[in-house]
Amino acid sequence: MLKIYCNDGVHISASWIYPGHPSSPASAEYSSDTFPVFAATLNxxxxxxxxxxxxxxxxxxxxxxFSTIRRWIRQCERHSCCKDSHNWQHPTRLIDVGGKxxxxxxxxxxxxxxxxxxxxxxxxxxxxxxSKTVSLRLDERCKGFPLAELPKTIQDAIVTARRLKIPFLWADAICIVQDDPADKVRELAIMDQIYSGxxxxxxxxxxxxANDGFLQQRNLRECYGTVCRVRYRERAEGEKLSAFLAEKPLHMTYEDPIDSRGWIFQERFRAFRTLRFGITQTIWECPYGSKVDGGDHYAEIPSFSTPEYSESKFTGTPTDQHYPYALGDPNHVLKLEEAxxxxxxxVQEYSxxxxxxxxxxxPAFAALAKAFGTYLRRGPEEYLAGLWAFDICMQLRWRRPSYVPxxxxxxxxxxxxxxxxxLRGAVSYSHPRLLMGTDTLEVDLNECQIGWKAPDFKYGEVLFGKLKVKGFLRQLRWTNGIVIGWHHGEQRDVLLPLEAQWDCHEERDPEVWCxxxxxxxxxHYMGSVGILLAKTVDNVYKRVGYFEFDHKEFEPEPIQEGLRRLGLPRNSNWFYNGGFQDIYIE
Structure with a gap:
């Protein structure tokens, strides 16, 4: 006999009970937790x-x-926190979905x-x-065109809008003139408001x-893996009951195809209310909470959506419009650091x-950048190709994570x-913000040069950018993986306690500057962090990596011997001997 436990209402554990020998009537129970099983039953x-x-x-x-979805919407309309009072800017065009x-x-x-x-x-x-809208099709589409001309996903979205009695739909491929750069820039500039509104x-x-659709029947095996219906009793003589047992988890996940795409990231977090048609569940999300049409309501959410780092502060909710703390107020430094x-x-998740x-x-991150600037009352001129000028030293400290091949x-x-x-691919910030140390780099923001592809859209694509900085700069040479130090222009064979992380594998250069x-x-510690540079022309450099430098501990004996040979005091900051230099980074 199989004895089943369901202590949390979702997860199953089981043990086999073998009847005892006639000469020894006691039963033997053997537990097994070598495989997960998930349980579900009808309401x-x-x-x-x-x-x-x-x-x-x-x-x-x-x-x-759809009856369930309409009930969710009615419930949401009664939530005080879900009443959006803001006058969002509308997109230029919408699809009139027509009658049923x-x-x-x-x-x-x-x-x-x-x-x-x-x-x-x-x-x-x-x-x-x-089927995208281009200039030659625009007039024709304003007069009317067949629904069948659109890909299945957009067709399903129109059906959804009709059944929810929403008269218009916005879909970028149809509502933006795709071969008109000015039209694309104009709509991208208000993307945050399109989804929030x-x-x-x-x-x-x-x-x-776009050809797949999302209203078709879900795949049983894709949803459950192996599934079976079992009959059981709570007690030996109790009522016969039944439940479904499944191989796969039944809780909310964010592991659908949409969750790997860059453009979708800002769309999700700028949306005020979301109706999500996933592989296993339909999920309703609003400022008040969430609902699901089956399975367990427990959610696996992105790693940054924690109480300490809540994206809801500057996403689609009404509260993101006004940052309540003055940036210069020392009483609110912690709040600013959390933001x-x-x-x-x-940035890490998006990358x-x-x-x-x-x-x-x-451009695919612009809506979130704009919302964050609004939240902190900072204008687009302070947004420098993905970095905020008022926090520039910390934001320059991105790196390739160790798990990147x-x-x-x-x-x-x-x-x-x-x-x-x-760069393509993942980046990360390696240090907690509250353990930042002291910035030694000075950035002359008045001398920074940014070339935007569309000057009116400063959150968008950047063609070039030059920073003028002043900081401690030291030259290094890499030989067979060994760091060779320089002192007053003379090469010395000194092992340095420097850990490097290259931005691009093919950009590694034997001669670099730190x-x-x-x-x-x-x-107990004295360390430096910074960026690795390669010289291009004269006093102009490009970034090739990130480094961490431990002035005390790494290989103590060789390092201390090297310091003595260079005539440097014990535990000194190696960078200070390079002098404070003005350079440009492109």
């Missing part, structure tokens, strides 16, 4: 008092499913004086869209491409997502090398 089942998770909904497009059974739709040009209710679509393109955002989370810590976590075009690295990471930089946005950004000194 109206007698088992629902014990097992709280419901079966997953395999028909997200059914009448019953209409076979045609049309593009509608909005009027700022007459705001309308609309849904916004968040989805994966999955390559170029043949939508009545709901429809997230086609399960669709890998900036959140920024760093969001791990994929983009079809490398030049979209900044050592194979070639980039064949080309996009924009200034000192920006994390110049620019100190920050130093920290405690009773």
């Amino acid at each position: 109206d089942s007698s088992t629902s008092g014990v097992i709280i998770a419901n079966p997953l909904n395999l028909t997200p497009g059914s009448h019953e499913s 059974d209409s076979k045609n739709v049309r593009l509608y040009t909005t009027n700022p004086e007459s705001p309308v209710k609309y849904a916004a679509l968040s989805y994966c393109w999955g390559g170029d869209q043949k 939508a009545l709901i955002t429809i997230a086609a989370a399960r669709a890998t491409t 900036l810590g959140t920024w760093q976590y969001m 791990e997502r994929t983009l079809t075009e490398s030049t979209d690295r900044l 050592k194979s070639p990471w980039c064949n080309k930089r996009y924009g200034p090398t000192w920006s994390w946005a110049s 620019l100190e950004i920050n130093t920290m000194t405690t009773e």
Whole structure:
């Protein structure tokens, strides 16, 4: 006999009970937890008092499913925190979804004086869209065109809007003129408001491409893995009950195809309300909370969404519009550091997502950058290619994380090398913000030069950027992995306690310069952090990596011997002997 335990209402543990030998009637019980099993039962089942998770909904497009969604919306409308009082700027165009059974739709040009209710679509393109709006199609589409002309994901979004009685839909491929650079820049500049101002955002989370759709029936094995229905009794003589046992977890996850895409990141966190159609669940999210149409309500959320680093402070909620703390007020330094810590976590999470075009690295993050600037009451002129000028020394300290493969990471930089946005792939910030030490680098912000592709959209693509800095600079040479130190222009074979992390594997150069950004000194530690540079021309450098330098501990005996040979005092800061120099970094 199998004895099943369900102590938390979701997870199953089991043990086999073997009847005893006639000469020894006691039963033997053997527990096993070598495999996870997840339980679910129907709401109206007698088992629902014990097992709280419901079966997953395999028909997200059914009448019953949309009845549930409409109930969620009605409940949300009664939440005091979900009443959005802001006058968001509308997109230039929307899709007029038409009547319930209409076979045609049309593009509608909005009027700022007459705001309308609309849904916004968040989805994966999955390559170029043949049905996208271009200049030659614009007039025709404003008159009307067949619904069947659109890819399945956008068709499903229109069906969803119709069934929820939302008259308009925004989908970027259709509502933005894709071959008109001015139109694209104008709409990108208000992307934060497009999603925040939508009545709901429809997230086609399960669709890998625009042709996949999201209202079709869910795959049983994809949802559950192996699943079976078991009958059991709570007591030996009790009522016969039943439950579903599944191989796969039944809780909320953010591991759908949409969650790996770069553009989707800002769309999710700028949305005020989201209706998410995932591989296993349909999820409703609003400022008040969340609902699911099956499974367990427990959520696995992104790592930065913690009480200490809550993105909700400057995402789609009404509270993100006014930062309540003065930047210069020492009583609120901790609050500012928490906000900036959140920024760093969001950069890290975003950098791990994929983009079809490398030049979209900044544009696809622009809505969040703009919201963060609004939150801190900072203008776009203080946003330097992904870094905030008022926190520049800390923000220059990004690095490649240790788990990034050592194979070639980039064949080309996009924009200034000192920006994390110049690279493909993941970046990270290695130090907690409250353990920052003392900045030794000075950045002359008045002499900084930024070349935006669209000068009116300073959160967007940057073609070039030059920083003028003044700091401690020392030259190094790498020979067979050994760091060779220089002193007063003379090469000395000195092993230095320096750990380097290269931005691009192919950019490693035998001759580099170390620019100190920050130093920290405690009773037991004295270290420096900074960036590795390669000289391009004269006094101009490019960034090639990040370093950490331990002035006390690494290989004590060789290092101390090297210091003696260089004539430096014990435990001195090696960088100070290079002098304070003015340089440019491109």
